[in-house]
Amino acid sequence: MSRVTNTKRVLQELFNQQETSRADIARDLKLNKSTVSSIYNDLDEQGFIEEVRVGHSTNNGGRRPQMIRLDRNYGFVVSFNIGANHLSSMFNFVNGELIRYNRQPIKDSDILSIMQMIKQEIMRMQCANETKHGLLAIGFSIHGIVDNEKIIDSPFLQLQGIDLQQYFEHEFHVPVVLENEANLSATFEHDFYIDHVVKDLISISIHRGIGMGVIANGSLYHGFRGMAGEIGRALTTTDENGHEGALVKVESLCSEDAILKQVRELVGPAKFKQERLADLYRDSADVQAIFNRAARLLAEVAYNAEVCFGPQAVFFNAAIFEELPDFYNNLKQELTKLGGTIPVKMVHGSRLTSLYGCASLSIHRVLQMDGYHLKFKLPKEIQLAD
Amino acid sequence: MSRVTNTKRVLQELFNQQETSRADIARDLKLNKSTVSSIYNDLDEQGFIEEVRVGHSTNNGGRRPQMIRLDRNYGFVVSFNIGANHLSSMFNFVNGELIRYNRQPIKDSDILSIMQMIKQEIMRMQCANETKHGLLAIGFSIHGIVDNEKIIDSPFLQLQGIDLQQYFEHEFHVPVVLENEANLSATFEHDFYIDHVVKDLISISIHRGIGMGVIANGSLYHGFRGMAGEIGRALTTTDENGHEGALVKVESLCSEDAILKQVRELVGPAKFKQERLADLYRDSADVQAIFNRAARLLAEVAYNAEVCFGPQAVFFNAAIFEELPDFYNNLKQELTKLGGTIPVKMVHGSRLTSLYGCASLSIHRVLQMDGYHLKFKLPKEIQLAD
DNA sequence: TATTAGTTTATATAAACAACTAACTTACGA
DNA sequence: TCGTAAGTTAGTTGTTTATATAAACTAATA
Numbered sequence: 001m002s003r004v005t006n007t008k009r010v011l012q013e014l015f016n017q018q019e020t021s022r023a024d025i026a027r028d029l030k031l032n033k034s035t036v037s038s039i040y041n042d043l044d045e046q047g048f049i050e051e052v053r054v055g056h057s058t059n060n061g062g063r064r065p066q067m068i069r070l071d072r073n074y075g076f077v078v079s080f081n082i083g084a085n086h087l088s089s090m091f092n093f094v095n096g097e098l099i100r101y102n103r104q105p106i107k108d109s110d111i112l113s114i115m116q117m118i119k120q121e122i123m124r125m126q127c128a129n130e131t132k133h134g135l136l137a138i139g140f141s142i143h144g145i146v147d148n149e150k151i152i153d154s155p156f157l158q159l160q161g162i163d164l165q166q167y168f169e170h171e172f173h174v175p176v177v178l179e180n181e182a183n184l185s186a187t188f189e190h191d192f193y194i195d196h197v198v199k200d201l202i203s204i205s206i207h208r209g210i211g212m213g214v215i216a217n218g219s220l221y222h223g224f225r226g227m228a229g230e231i232g233r234a235l236t237t238t239d240e241n242g243h244e245g246a247l248v249k250v251e252s253l254c255s256e257d258a259i260l261k262q263v264r265e266l267v268g269p270a271k272f273k274q275e276r277l278a279d280l281y282r283d284s285a286d287v288q289a290i291f292n293r294a295a296r297l298l299a300e301v302a303y304n305a306e307v308c309f310g311p312q313a314v315f316f317n318a319a320i321f322e323e324l325p326d327f328y329n330n331l332k333q334e335l336t337k338l339g340g341t342i343p344v345k346m347v348h349g350s351r352l353t354s355l356y357g358c359a360s361l362s363i364h365r366v367l368q369m370d371g372y373h374l375k376f377k378l379p380k381e382i383q384l385a386d
Numbered sequence: 387m388s389r390v391t392n393t394k395r396v397l398q399e400l401f402n403q404q405e406t407s408r409a410d411i412a413r414d415l416k417l418n419k420s421t422v423s424s425i426y427n428d429l430d431e432q433g434f435i436e437e438v439r440v441g442h443s444t445n446n447g448g449r450r451p452q453m454i455r456l457d458r459n460y461g462f463v464v465s466f467n468i469g470a471n472h473l474s475s476m477f478n479f480v481n482g483e484l485i486r487y488n489r490q491p492i493k494d495s496d497i498l499s500i501m502q503m504i505k506q507e508i509m510r511m512q513c514a515n516e517t518k519h520g521l522l523a524i525g526f527s528i529h530g531i532v533d534n535e536k537i538i539d540s541p542f543l544q545l546q547g548i549d550l551q552q553y554f555e556h557e558f559h560v561p562v563v564l565e566n567e568a569n570l571s572a573t574f575e576h577d578f579y580i581d582h583v584v585k586d587l588i589s590i591s592i593h594r595g596i597g598m599g600v601i602a603n604g605s606l607y608h609g610f611r612g613m614a615g616e617i618g619r620a621l622t623t624t625d626e627n628g629h630e631g632a633l634v635k636v637e638s639l640c641s642e643d644a645i646l647k648q649v650r651e652l653v654g655p656a657k658f659k660q661e662r663l664a665d666l667y668r669d670s671a672d673v674q675a676i677f678n679r680a681a682r683l684l685a686e687v688a689y690n691a692e693v694c695f696g697p698q699a700v701f702f703n704a705a706i707f708e709e710l711p712d713f714y715n716n717l718k719q720e721l722t723k724l725g726g727t728i729p730v731k732m733v734h735g736s737r738l739t740s741l742y743g744c745a746s747l748s749i750h751r752v753l754q755m756d757g758y759h760l761k762f763k764l765p766k767e768i769q770l771a772d
Numbered sequence: 773t774a775t776t777a778g779t780t781t782a783t784a785t786a787a788a789c790a791a792c793t794a795a796c797t798t799a800c801g802a
Numbered sequence: 803t804c805g806t807a808a809g810t811t812a813g814t815t816g817t818t819t820a821t822a823t824a825a826a827c828t829a830a831t832a
Contacts, residue, residue: 002388003786023812032788037813055812061797062811200610212694216602216609223602223696224586224728234693235725247725304690307620308598310613339621339633342610389821409777418823423778441777447832448776773832780827785820792815799808 003039006031008369010039011048014070015095015367016375019052021065047074047132070095075133077366078125079358080118081141081181082106082157084208084257087114089121090355094136094363096192096376100125101352111160115167122172137362138168139177141354143208146180147226156208177361181205182229183220184357185317186213189347190220191360193384194375200311204231204302205354206318210251212305218373231301250301254294256320262290277323291327299334306342313343315384317350349382356382389425392417394755396425397434400456401481401753402761405438407451433460433518456481461519463752464511465744466504467527467567468492468543470594470643473500475507476741480522480749482578482762486511487738497546501553508558523748524554525563527740529594532566533612542594563747567591568615569606570743571703572599575733576606577746579770580761586697590617590688591740592704596637598691604759617687636687640680642706648676663709677713685720692728699729701770703736735768742768 006029013025020028026036043049050071057064072093081088087106091099102121106114126135144154149165165176179187186203199218205211212229214221221228232251252258264272266286280287302314321328328346335344347353356379364370378384392415399411406414412422429435436457443450458479467474473492477485488507492500512521530540535551551562565573572589585604591597598615600607607614618637638644650658652672666673688700707714714732721730733739742765750756764770 006787021812026813033813034789034815035787037815038786040813057796058811059797060810061795062809063793063795063813065812200607200614214694216607217605219603221586221602221607224698225696227696228586229694230696231693234690304620305694307617308600308615308691308694310609310611310616312610392822407777412778419778420780420824421822423780424821426778443776443831445832446775447830448774449778449828449830451777776831777829778827779829781825783822783824785822787818787820789818790816792813794812794814796811797809800806802803802805 006035007039007042008372010036011043011070011367012369012372012374014043014048014068015369016373017069019067019069021055021067023065047071071132072097073131075131075136075366076125076129077137077139077359077362078122078135079139079141079355079362080121081355081358082114082143084156087117088351088355089118090352090359091125092356092359092363093131094366096356096359096363096374098379098381101355103351109158111158111162115162115164118168119171135172135174136366137175137177138172139179139358139362140164141181141184141358142178143181143211145226145230146178146183147222149178151178152226175362175365177358177365179358179361180211180213180226180229181207181354182211182213182317183222184213184354184361185315185347185350186215186357187220187360188353188357189313189315189345189384190215190218191374192356192376192378192382194378198312200309201313201315202229202305202309202311203315203317204298204305205350206254206256206298206316206320208255208257210255210298210301214309214311216309219371231305234301236297236300250297254297256318259290259294259320263287266290277320281324281326291324292330295327295330296334298331299338299340302331302335302344303338303340306340311342313345315345315347317347317353319350321346322348322350343386345384345386347382347384349379352379352382392421393425393428394758396422397429397456397753398755398758398760400429400434400454401755402759403455405453405455407441407453409451433457457518458483459517461517461522461752462511462515463523463525463745463748464508464521465525465527465741465748466507467741467744468500468529470542473503474737474741475504476738476745477511478742478745478749479517480752482742482745482749482760484765484767487741489737495544497544497548501548501550504554505557521558521560522752523561523563524558525565525744525748526550527567527570527744528564529567529597531612531616532564532569533608535564537564538612561748561751563744563751565744565747566597566599566612566615567593567740568597568599568703569608570599570740570747571701571733571736572601572743573606573746574739574743575701575731575770576601576604577760578742578762578764578768580764584698586695587699587701588615588691588695588697589701589703590684590691591736592640592642592684592702592706594641594643596641596684596687600695600697602695605757617691620687622683622686636683640683642704645676645680645706649673652676663706667710667712677710678716681713681716682720684717685724685726688717688721688730689724689726692726697728699731701731701733703733703739705736707732708734708736729772731770731772733768733770735765738765738768 022036026033049068052067055065055067072095074094079090086103088103090101143156145152168176182205185205189203201215203213210232212231214229234250235247236250408422412419438453441451441453458481460480465476472489474489476487529542531538554562568591571591575589587601589599596618598617600615620636621633622636
């Protein structure tokens with residue numbers, strides 16, 4: 001093993017254990033104590049190490065270990081999600097812990113003014129910075145196809161030829177990472193859901209469109225030209241009343257946007273604005289019908305994915321499920337009907353998943369730990385329910 | 387880099403170039419000439435190297451290189467495919483080249499007598515052996531679910547509790563590998579179709595059942611408990627005449643076995659035996675209808691897979707396509723109708739793909755090169771057509 | 773004579789090893 | 803109860819060993 005590899009393995013150990021010691025690391029990695037000691041000194045010099053406390057001896061006695069962990073004050077990363085009406089931003093310490101989450105409305109959808117907001121947001125945090133190295137990386141959660149750090153298609157955001165990565169790398173002199181939103185949610189579920197080792201999972205995101213992120217063999221799977229998991233673009237027929245309908249995209253029928261649009265058209269814009277979605281659902285069989293069809297379609301899509309990938313678990317990220325648990329329960333029933341057998345999980349706090357996933361991606365990049373599994377603590381704002 | 391890694395990289399280079407030289411390897415791997423020289427001597431001692439010819443100098447002069455390649459006479463591997471009526475076996479040199487292919491009928495389907503045949507087949511080759519190390523590994527192509535070298539489910543072959551791996555490892559003292567048939571075909575397409583670099587592909591096999599093998603990020607994807615690609619088990623409705631039918635497995639409608647059974651029932655056993663399948667197809671609209679439905683179903687399945695995985699190419703391995711090209715063309719049309727855009731390839735010589743894939747797997751195992759891409763020469767008995 | 777292939781020798785890096793110090797627990801005798 | 807010896811564990815400091823590189827070599831060409 002080369003020095004570089006061993007250093008990465010020590011850093012990984014430092015990251016993944018709550019706290020550890022040099023002796024522990026040597027035992028776990030089957031390295032000599034002196035090797036670990038040497039690498040430790042390198043890492044310490046770079047500011048990666050925080051001494052937590054002095055540990056206990058065993059019952060047999062012996063010198064007490066100095067317990068250490070990754071120093072979260074090494075630096076921070078920031079992630080952005082440009083939504084339909086809001087710009088979400090999240091700052092995280094290098095260990096993934098939350099520093100600040102913010103969600104601000106976007107008045108006009110002009111890309112330049114959004115970029116201005118992003119810049120301000122970063123500069124504000126840079127002023128308040130108390131970490132050793134400050135800003136380490138910037139990440140963007142993209143609602144579109146991303147291949148090899150390049151945005152191939154961005155249906156919901158007009159970029160007007162602007163290269164986000166290039167601009168912000170020049171502005172802040174740190175790496176800028178771009179990744180598809182569903183892929184980032186999948187990354188979140190893989191890296192933060194660490195009670196169980198899940199190396200193969202799919203994560204279905206339902207927001208303005210529908211996307212699926214895939215973790216295969218413990219790492220994100222992009223497919224050719226980033227096309228993996230583009231299930232929203234799958235075609236289905238609009239066969240409503242028995243007679244065969246036209247071929248349309250799945251997401252034009254059961255994305256959050258599409259569903260809300262159907263409900264709005266059904267109940268009228270006034271009532272739609274006044275009442276809560278849950279009330280509209282409860283009181284109207286017609287509204288329920290819209291959701292039932294969406295649930296059926298989503299179940300089909302999820303079932304197909306389950307058969308193809310044979311994952312260990314399926315995750316759903318959808319604010320509309322949180323708002324309307326009946327919708328989710330309906331979907332689960334439809335899935336069972338089709339023959340689905342894999343555990344299905346629903347994320348409470350789906351607004352945050354792609355940002356946390358983005359933080360993980362940035363941190364991997366900054367630490368040059370791509371391909372290494374870093375385990376993050378599940379934030380308390382997010383729950384994974386059945 | 388450690389010695390072990392560098393040795394593997396040199397061996398990989400030796401494998402993947404038709405012929406090369408020490409100087410070339412040093413340049414390609416960016417290693418020092420002396421490092422390569424040292425590793426070369428190790429490999430030479432082990433018998434991996436064959437000196438081919440003395441190369442040419444450049445126009446500037448200079449000593450001529452000694453051209454070398456992997457010595458195929460290092461040893462051989464053997465692969466078996468236990469089919470419905472036949473036992474296929476294939477012997478390959480360590481570089482993947484064919485030594486012998488054999489297909490013999492199985493009189494009774496008793497597992498013990500099949501094992502006896504396998505043993506004899508191997509011993510016969512061991513007698514004729516002229517390679518340095520003889521038999522290196524034994525592989526089995528399994529029509530069923532395999533997880534982590536264990537057969538989870540084998541619907542077409544009654545194993546009666548016999549552990550193939552354990553038995554043959556004890557008998558011949560070489561590693562025995564087990565892998566799913568569709569996965570092996572996918573491995574073949576990945577490792578032998580080397581004109582284009584294809585890191586993400588799916589390979590659909592239609593024989594007694596229907597299976598899909600997946601190469602993701604350049605390596606075989608198994609999914610949780612080997613369940614990836616079990617598309618034959620997907621459910622579909624038997625909605626024939628407008629009214630909704632029962633849920634049945636896809637492979638119960640469009641596997642080769644299922645199709646032939648339907649045709650036999652339609653035309654009667656006598657006629658089915660006498661005439662060629664192509665003639666039956668040409669002469670009967672009813673027979674065509676059976677195939678058309680199968681084509682539609684297969685297109686659906688393939689399209690779903692394409693959307694989920696976003697592969698660079700889709701391969702079909704099916705003897706029935708070779709026998710009936712119209713069936714395949716039909717499938718391609720249906721795929722286009724659904725919106726498929728990915729290149730589709732059909733394998734001529736599909737009987738051999740899983741055996742060649744198995745050889746690749748065994749060779750990877752023997753050389754301890756798992757995770758390294760070894761490029762094999764496409765055998766002339768197999769063509770990949772559009 | 774310049775150039776390239778490949779080997780030999782010397783040197784630097786880094787991992788393992790062995791022996792060390794530091795700091796603890798336990799057992800036991802006074 | 804105290805004190806001390808024996809045993810255990812953490813972590814450091816030379817020393818040895820493995821291995822990659824660099825430099826200097828030989829061999830063989832245009």
